[in-house]
Amino acid sequence: MEWKVNNEKYDIGSLNDNERTELYRQCRENKLQIECLCQSNNNVFPKLHIKHNKNSGLFYPANNPSNSKKSINHSDDCIFNTYFRQHLKSKGILLNEEGKFVCVIKRKKNANGKTGSAATSSLTKRSETEQRNSVITSQTALRFLFLTLVQKYGVNRYIPSQQRNVHKRLYKAFCDTLINKKELKDIGYLAHEKYRYNYKKHQLVVGIGNRTDIEKEPGTVFYNIPLFALNNPSEKAMDLKVPKWIYEKATFTQANVNFGYFLLWRDYDQQDTLRDLELVFVPAEKETMIPIDSSFEEIMLCHLYNKKIQFKKPLVMVDGDDYLPDFILDQKLPHTVIEVAGLLHNEEYKTHLELKQQHYQSKGYKYLEWDVRRDLKAVIKDII
Template identity: 40%
Template sequence: MWRVNGEKIDVTEINIESREKLFKNWYKSSAEIECLCEKTNGKYPLLKIRKSVNNLLHPYSIGSTNRKRGTEHAWDCYHSTRSRKAQKSLGIKILEDGSLSVNLKRKKNESPRGKRESLIHTSIKTSPTTKRASLTRKSSLRNFILFLLQQIKVHEYKSERPRDIRGRLYYRLVNSKINNQKLKDIMLLSHTGYRYNYKKHQFIIGFTNLAEVRQNDEYSWLTEIPIYSLSDPTRFVYKQKVRKEVYNNMSKLRADVTFGYIVIWREKDHQGKLHEKEIVFIESERETMIPVESSFEEIMLKKLVSLKKDFQKPLVMDIDEDIRPDFILLNKDKTVIEVAGMMDKEDYFANMERKQEYYRKKGIPLILWDTRAPIPPID
């Protein structure tokens, strides 16, 4: 959300053509643009519109001016320094128009075995600062989708705001690139009004339920994935047939959550025919379609929605140094919620204690749910 010459405008809800016209007017008039992501010292950070070397108009943060004013962007804002560092570490480029680019090609020194493992598994790393155990996703495609969902605010829930996930995905992906291919003409964002084209669509996103995945009746080497609409997760669209070996190597977390985003990337073989190259499944809570990493996180998310709490679910970025909470309440104090699902394990318990100490030192309010007990009160 921005405030331009005193008027609030949500640019994520405006189509590309209208957005370009607005940028042109703001550029000519040197409009005052405030990014309403976060207030620091009673002020919001400022933005400007400028021309790129390709004469493309795009917004940018006025670094020197904001530093003098003591204003900073929110941790998850597209214009924040933290966001820029995160996308670089994930192998993602933010293009001048705000769209994304990622290269999925295997590195030269990566063995076939290493590639296979990178698609299937996640690993646990310990932060040098906080000794925090966190999931490190090795799939570039998974990184790309999670960063995208966070950038378009799918990770943020506000009870009065419509979700419109398909619309937000479209406006961000239409100029985005995978392996230097623009997605506009090769992507399918699942919807009842559009059909899958085997010869055209290389990049497919929809919702699915892994509990409903079946082997093809005619060909045992094919798996059928039910695809649901991004506009309405209850509406079935079609069955996507994929090679079983690729499906079995799908990137997914070890979580007891079967509903979520299914992402398929297809490439041409030596004969020019398209075949699925990589599949990613991102476990999500069904009503909000916010990604989760466990069934306990799903339970907590549903609880927050039932209480009509506004919150964020950080996906791929730390909010402060090496800390990535499970949830952040969008209240005055920005209360953190941690879902502690393995407190009976010694290393996990020690890491959680270190995290609690970190929050205490930073003055961050914390609600800790040890999943062996009921959910504590959430005010």
């Protein structure tokens, strides 16, 4: 999240709590104009303003109504974009007035009678249809929520001059999230070289590791997952031990990538004891810790990173997964969508990719496609 206030640029994700509150207060008191730098509309940026809640004493940013009157839009992945908020809501995540994500993850009986977790937004007055629509099917809830959190403070974005600070950015996103009415910063654990996991308290465990390091503990029903620190990936933070049935049910994705995030969701049983419930693996590129969907995406990402080209890897956008670009180069206007075309021998895939190209071009993006059967350098030389 980048803003321009009084001609000065701010990376909101890199500010600490006090700095952020102070900036909001100054903006509010001095009626300073805030521009959201998510995207420019013919060199005009969407405006934000700061609201103040007298009861809580909190300041928080809000979309300025003048934008829609002038047809100025926030980008497809900006949390101030109305359609983006609606998309999150349809997936069970509500963005409340203070900009916090609110969702419910509960054990839910599936059609086949097995229990799994599902997220529903915690709106109170909802019709049954609405409620049904807001339930994420089992095992996608956790992944979707995590990707939303990764995107919130730009972990999915590479800016050569910026510090990565993955732990710090995720922690900020945790501070902005309520699961089952509890602050995620209190019930979530982000693997860290100093802070320790507390199995009596933490419900969401997030760390990074390699799935080839997972081993079955001899003579037990447990699998051991070595988790590394998000603030220092070369330091081991803990050994996460999960029971066999959790490991066997885990969602690992098809991607041929071994490195990534491990997410463990835990909840209280009827005896009020915290139990491990669900394990999810989210593949990621090792240097940047940006989530990826395939080994070809990893090659593209590394190429951009090594050439110090600014990009973002969209994880959640208004049009859902069907029209989610693989990469967006967002330093120069117009922004360029890059599609990593891994299955061009498949007719159905090819047709869908053509639709995607039309869709992006109609939104004003430049379009670049890498047919993975061709040499990457030959394709990308035009944009460097």
